[in-house]
Amino acid sequence: MAGTLNLQIVTPEREIYNGSIESVKLLGMDGSFGVLRGHAPLFAGLEAGTLEFTDLDGAAHTMAIGGGFFKVENDVAMVLADSAEDAGAIDVERARQAESRAQSRLAGQLDEIEMQRERAESSLKRARARLRSAGQ
Secondary structure: OOOOEEEEEEOOOOEEEEEEEEEEEEEEOOEEEEEEOOOOOEEEEEEEEEEEEEEOOOOEEEEEEEEEEEEEEOOEEEEEEOOEEEHHHOOHHHHHHHHHHHHHHHHOOOOOOHHHHHHHHHHHHHHHHHHHHOOO
Protein backbone atom coordinates (compact mmCIF):
# COMPACT_ATOMS: atom_id res chain seq x y z
CA MET A 1 0.00 0.00 0.00
CA ALA A 2 1.46 3.39 -0.98
CA GLY A 3 2.40 5.78 1.80
CA THR A 4 2.78 3.14 4.49
CA LEU A 5 5.50 1.14 6.16
CA ASN A 6 5.38 -2.62 5.67
CA LEU A 7 6.48 -4.76 8.63
CA GLN A 8 7.45 -8.41 8.51
CA ILE A 9 8.29 -10.30 11.71
CA VAL A 10 9.94 -13.68 11.20
CA THR A 11 11.29 -16.31 13.60
CA PRO A 12 13.18 -19.49 12.69
CA GLU A 13 9.87 -21.36 12.95
CA ARG A 14 7.49 -19.12 10.99
CA GLU A 15 6.35 -15.70 9.84
CA ILE A 16 4.59 -14.01 12.78
CA TYR A 17 3.32 -10.87 11.06
CA ASN A 18 3.33 -9.29 7.62
CA GLY A 19 1.36 -6.13 7.01
CA SER A 20 1.22 -2.37 6.65
CA ILE A 21 1.74 -0.31 9.79
CA GLU A 22 2.06 3.30 10.93
CA SER A 23 5.05 2.85 13.28
CA VAL A 24 7.19 0.32 15.13
CA LYS A 25 9.20 0.63 18.36
CA LEU A 26 11.96 -1.83 19.29
CA LEU A 27 14.74 -2.39 21.81
CA GLY A 28 18.10 -2.19 20.07
CA MET A 29 21.53 -2.97 21.49
CA ASP A 30 21.98 0.75 22.25
CA GLY A 31 18.46 1.45 23.53
CA SER A 32 14.92 1.85 22.25
CA PHE A 33 14.18 3.31 18.84
CA GLY A 34 11.18 3.90 16.65
CA VAL A 35 10.63 3.80 12.91
CA LEU A 36 8.05 5.59 10.77
CA ARG A 37 7.46 5.69 7.02
CA GLY A 38 10.35 7.36 5.19
CA HIS A 39 13.00 6.24 7.69
CA ALA A 40 16.58 6.17 6.43
CA PRO A 41 18.01 2.69 5.78
CA LEU A 42 19.00 1.03 9.04
CA PHE A 43 20.29 -2.32 10.23
CA ALA A 44 20.36 -2.96 14.00
CA GLY A 45 20.85 -5.76 16.50
CA LEU A 46 17.92 -6.29 18.86
CA GLU A 47 17.93 -7.15 22.56
CA ALA A 48 15.34 -9.41 24.15
CA GLY A 49 12.50 -7.03 24.86
CA THR A 50 9.22 -5.61 23.76
CA LEU A 51 8.30 -4.80 20.17
CA GLU A 52 5.36 -2.45 19.72
CA PHE A 53 3.67 -1.43 16.50
CA THR A 54 0.58 0.49 15.46
CA ASP A 55 -1.41 -0.85 12.52
CA LEU A 56 -3.21 1.30 9.96
CA ASP A 57 -6.43 1.19 12.00
CA GLY A 58 -4.55 2.77 14.93
CA ALA A 59 -4.60 -0.44 17.00
CA ALA A 60 -1.53 -1.00 19.16
CA HIS A 61 0.14 -4.42 19.13
CA THR A 62 2.77 -5.66 21.59
CA MET A 63 5.08 -8.66 21.29
CA ALA A 64 7.91 -10.10 23.33
CA ILE A 65 10.93 -10.90 21.20
CA GLY A 66 14.00 -12.86 22.21
CA GLY A 67 16.52 -10.68 20.40
CA GLY A 68 17.54 -10.74 16.76
CA PHE A 69 18.01 -8.21 13.98
CA PHE A 70 16.04 -5.37 12.40
CA LYS A 71 16.34 -3.89 8.92
CA VAL A 72 14.43 -1.06 7.26
CA GLU A 73 14.87 0.21 3.72
CA ASN A 74 12.45 1.75 1.21
CA ASP A 75 9.56 1.60 3.71
CA VAL A 76 9.99 -2.15 4.20
CA ALA A 77 10.91 -3.18 7.75
CA MET A 78 11.92 -6.70 8.72
CA VAL A 79 12.45 -8.20 12.16
CA LEU A 80 14.40 -11.46 12.24
CA ALA A 81 13.73 -12.55 15.81
CA ASP A 82 15.07 -15.49 17.79
CA SER A 83 11.54 -15.83 19.17
CA ALA A 84 8.37 -13.72 19.16
CA GLU A 85 5.15 -14.00 21.14
CA ASP A 86 2.05 -11.86 20.97
CA ALA A 87 1.40 -10.30 24.39
CA GLY A 88 -2.07 -11.87 24.54
CA ALA A 89 -0.66 -15.36 24.04
CA ILE A 90 1.89 -15.19 26.88
CA ASP A 91 1.37 -17.58 29.77
CA VAL A 92 2.15 -15.13 32.59
CA GLU A 93 2.57 -17.81 35.26
CA ARG A 94 5.01 -19.75 33.07
CA ALA A 95 6.96 -16.53 32.39
CA ARG A 96 7.11 -15.78 36.14
CA GLN A 97 8.44 -19.28 36.80
CA ALA A 98 11.08 -18.86 34.07
CA GLU A 99 12.07 -15.51 35.58
CA SER A 100 12.39 -17.08 39.03
CA ARG A 101 14.47 -20.01 37.71
CA ALA A 102 16.79 -17.66 35.84
CA GLN A 103 17.26 -15.45 38.91
CA SER A 104 18.02 -18.54 41.03
CA ARG A 105 20.58 -19.76 38.50
CA LEU A 106 22.23 -16.35 38.42
CA ALA A 107 22.39 -16.18 42.21
CA GLY A 108 23.99 -19.62 42.47
CA GLN A 109 26.38 -19.43 39.51
CA LEU A 110 29.35 -17.78 41.20
CA ASP A 111 31.64 -20.79 40.73
CA GLU A 112 30.31 -22.08 37.37
CA ILE A 113 31.48 -21.16 33.88
CA GLU A 114 30.57 -17.79 32.36
CA MET A 115 28.67 -19.38 29.46
CA GLN A 116 26.05 -20.74 31.84
CA ARG A 117 25.76 -17.32 33.46
CA GLU A 118 25.17 -15.71 30.07
CA ARG A 119 22.51 -18.31 29.27
CA ALA A 120 20.76 -17.57 32.57
CA GLU A 121 20.96 -13.81 31.93
CA SER A 122 19.49 -14.32 28.46
CA SER A 123 16.68 -16.43 29.95
CA LEU A 124 15.98 -13.72 32.49
CA LYS A 125 15.80 -11.02 29.77
CA ARG A 126 13.38 -13.12 27.70
CA ALA A 127 11.15 -13.86 30.71
CA ARG A 128 11.03 -10.19 31.70
CA ALA A 129 10.29 -9.15 28.10
CA ARG A 130 7.38 -11.59 28.04
CA LEU A 131 6.03 -10.22 31.32
CA ARG A 132 6.37 -6.59 30.12
CA SER A 133 4.64 -7.46 26.85
CA ALA A 134 1.81 -9.11 28.76
CA GLY A 135 1.38 -5.95 30.83
CA GLN A 136 2.78 -7.45 34.03
